[in-house]
Amino acid sequence: QLGPSRVAAYQLQAALRDQETAVRGYVIAADRQFLVPYEDGRVVEQEVSATLRQLEQNRPDLLDDLDAIELASGSWRTNYAEPAMDQVTTGRPTPIAPALTEVGKAEFDRLRELFALQNEKLVNARDAGADELDRTRSLRDGILVAMLAALAVTIAALAVLLRGALVRPLAALAAACRRVAEGNFGERIVPRGPKDIRGIAIDVDNMRQRIVDELDASRAAADVLDVQAEELRRSNAELEQFAYVASHDLQEPLRKVASFCQLLEKRYGDQLDDRGLEYIGFAVDGAKRMQILINDLLTFSRVGRLNSTEADIDLDAALDAALSNLATAVEESGAVIERPADGLPTVKGDPTLMSMLWQNLIGNAVKFRREGLAPHIVIACERGVDGDDQMWSFALSDNGIGIAPEFADKVFVIFQRLHGRDAYTGTGIGLALVKKIVEHHGGTIRIDTSYRDGTQFRFTLPVNADDTATPMLEGSTT
Structure with missing residues (x-):
C-alpha cells in the first residue's frame, strides 16, 4: 500500500499549496475568484487526509507525519490565512501588515519541511519494502530449488521402485499375452507383482482358459459338422439318384399305365358300361396327376441344390x-x-x-x-x-x-x-x-x-x- 500512500501524500501537499497560492492571490487582487481554489483545496485536503489515514493505519510512524501536517496546516490557516482574508475588502486591494506576512511565510515553510520529511519517510519505507520483497523472493527461490531437487530425487527413487514393482511384472505380463496372442494358448500366465497386477494376470489367464475351452468346443463342433456334412453329401447323392429314378424309372410305368388305359378305352369302349369307362378315366387321371406330382417334386427339390x-x-x-x-x-x-x-x-x-x-x-x-x-x-x-x-x-x-x-x-x-x-x-x-x-x-x-x-x-x-x-x-x- 506504499504506492497509494505516496500518491495520496502528493495530493495532500498539492491541495495545501493550492490553498496557499489562492490566499496570496486573493490578498493581492482582492478578487473572490481566487477563493475558489482555496475552498476546493480544503475539500481535497479533507478527503485525501481520510484516505491516507486509512492506508497508513498500520504504520504509526507515517501517521505521526500526517498528524504533524494536519496540525501545521491548521496553524497556518488560524495564524495567517483566515486573518489575511479577513483584512481584504473585495474589489479594493489593500496591503496587509508585514508582520502577518512573515507569520504566514514561517507557517508554510514549516509545512514544506513536514512535506519533505513525509516524502523521505515514504521513500525509505518503499525501499525497505522492496528490500524485504527481494529477501522474500530469494528465500522463495531457494526453497523452490530445494523442493525441486527433493522432487527429482523422489521421482528417481519412485522410478527405481516402480521398475521393480510394476514395470517388470507388467512387461512379463505383456510378453505372456503376446505369446498367447500368437497362438500359444496352452501357456499359463503366472501372476507376479503387486495385487492389482496379479489380479489382471489372473483375469487374463482366465480369459485364455475360456478361449482354450471355446476352441476345444469349436473343434468338437467342427468335427461334428464335418460328419454331418459328409452325411449330407451322401444324402444329396442318394437324393440325386432318387431324382434320376423318379424322372425315368417311375414315370415310364406311369406313362404306360395311362397309355394302355387309353388304348383299352379306345378299343373296348363300346363294350364297357358307364362304370367301366369311369374306372378307366380314374386310372388315366391318377397316372397323369402322379406324373405332374413327380415333376413338381423334382423341380422343388432341385431349387438351390443343383x-x-x-x-x-x-x-x-x-x-x-x-x-x-x-x-x-x-x-x-x-x-x-x-x-x-x-x-x-x-x-x-x-x-x-x-x-x-x-x-x-x-x-x-x-x-x-x-x-x-x-x-x-x-x-x-x-x-x-x-x-x-x-x-x-x-x-x-x-x-x-x-x-x-x-x-x-x-x-x-x-x-x-x-x-x-x-x-x-x-x-x-x-x-x-x-x-x-x-x-x-x-x-x-x-x-x-x-x-x-x-x-x-x-x-x-x-x-x-x-x-x-x-x-x-x-x-x-x-
Missing part, C-alpha cells in the same frame, strides 16, 4: 416367358394384367427360376378367381424395404377369392391345400416352390393380410450390385 445359372435377369423378360406359358389360361379367363409403367428391374439370379416364380404367382391368381369375374392382376415394384434401399419390394395383387389370415403362412408349406382337388386342381407345391425360389435369391415372401379385395403377395429381392439408380415403379395396363 448348380443354377447366375446371370443378370430382366424381370420383364422373365414375366413375358411366364405369360407365354400361361397364354391359354389367361385368354380363357379373360384376365387383365397390369405391369409397372417404367418396367421391372434387373436382378441377379436364375432366369428359369424367375420365370417359374411369375408363372406360379400369376397362375395361382388365375386359378383361384371368383366365379363370373375376370381376374384383375396388378404387379407393382418399388425400391426400398423398411429404409433399406438395397432391396426391391414387389407386390402382386388379384381380385380372386382371397386367403383367410389364419392360412397366410400355411399356404407356403409343401402339400398344404386349402381346397379339395375336385374344386381346384393342383399338387399343393406351387407356393412352396415360390417361397423356395425367393429365399434362394436372398429375399422374403408373405401374404399381406390387410388386403381385402382378393390376395396380395409381397416379396423382396436384392438390388443388383451394378444398379445405382433408384426408380419408383408404378403400374400400367397391358
Whole structure:
C-alpha cells in the first residue's frame, strides 16, 4: 500500500499549496475568484487526509507525519490565512501588515519541511519494502530449488521402485499375452507383482482358459459338422439318384399305365358300361396327376441344390416367358394384367427360376378367381424395404377369392391345400416352390393380410450390385 500512500501524500501537499497560492492571490487582487481554489483545496485536503489515514493505519510512524501536517496546516490557516482574508475588502486591494506576512511565510515553510520529511519517510519505507520483497523472493527461490531437487530425487527413487514393482511384472505380463496372442494358448500366465497386477494376470489367464475351452468346443463342433456334412453329401447323392429314378424309372410305368388305359378305352369302349369307362378315366387321371406330382417334386427339390445359372435377369423378360406359358389360361379367363409403367428391374439370379416364380404367382391368381369375374392382376415394384434401399419390394395383387389370415403362412408349406382337388386342381407345391425360389435369391415372401379385395403377395429381392439408380415403379395396363 506504499504506492497509494505516496500518491495520496502528493495530493495532500498539492491541495495545501493550492490553498496557499489562492490566499496570496486573493490578498493581492482582492478578487473572490481566487477563493475558489482555496475552498476546493480544503475539500481535497479533507478527503485525501481520510484516505491516507486509512492506508497508513498500520504504520504509526507515517501517521505521526500526517498528524504533524494536519496540525501545521491548521496553524497556518488560524495564524495567517483566515486573518489575511479577513483584512481584504473585495474589489479594493489593500496591503496587509508585514508582520502577518512573515507569520504566514514561517507557517508554510514549516509545512514544506513536514512535506519533505513525509516524502523521505515514504521513500525509505518503499525501499525497505522492496528490500524485504527481494529477501522474500530469494528465500522463495531457494526453497523452490530445494523442493525441486527433493522432487527429482523422489521421482528417481519412485522410478527405481516402480521398475521393480510394476514395470517388470507388467512387461512379463505383456510378453505372456503376446505369446498367447500368437497362438500359444496352452501357456499359463503366472501372476507376479503387486495385487492389482496379479489380479489382471489372473483375469487374463482366465480369459485364455475360456478361449482354450471355446476352441476345444469349436473343434468338437467342427468335427461334428464335418460328419454331418459328409452325411449330407451322401444324402444329396442318394437324393440325386432318387431324382434320376423318379424322372425315368417311375414315370415310364406311369406313362404306360395311362397309355394302355387309353388304348383299352379306345378299343373296348363300346363294350364297357358307364362304370367301366369311369374306372378307366380314374386310372388315366391318377397316372397323369402322379406324373405332374413327380415333376413338381423334382423341380422343388432341385431349387438351390443343383448348380443354377447366375446371370443378370430382366424381370420383364422373365414375366413375358411366364405369360407365354400361361397364354391359354389367361385368354380363357379373360384376365387383365397390369405391369409397372417404367418396367421391372434387373436382378441377379436364375432366369428359369424367375420365370417359374411369375408363372406360379400369376397362375395361382388365375386359378383361384371368383366365379363370373375376370381376374384383375396388378404387379407393382418399388425400391426400398423398411429404409433399406438395397432391396426391391414387389407386390402382386388379384381380385380372386382371397386367403383367410389364419392360412397366410400355411399356404407356403409343401402339400398344404386349402381346397379339395375336385374344386381346384393342383399338387399343393406351387407356393412352396415360390417361397423356395425367393429365399434362394436372398429375399422374403408373405401374404399381406390387410388386403381385402382378393390376395396380395409381397416379396423382396436384392438390388443388383451394378444398379445405382433408384426408380419408383408404378403400374400400367397391358
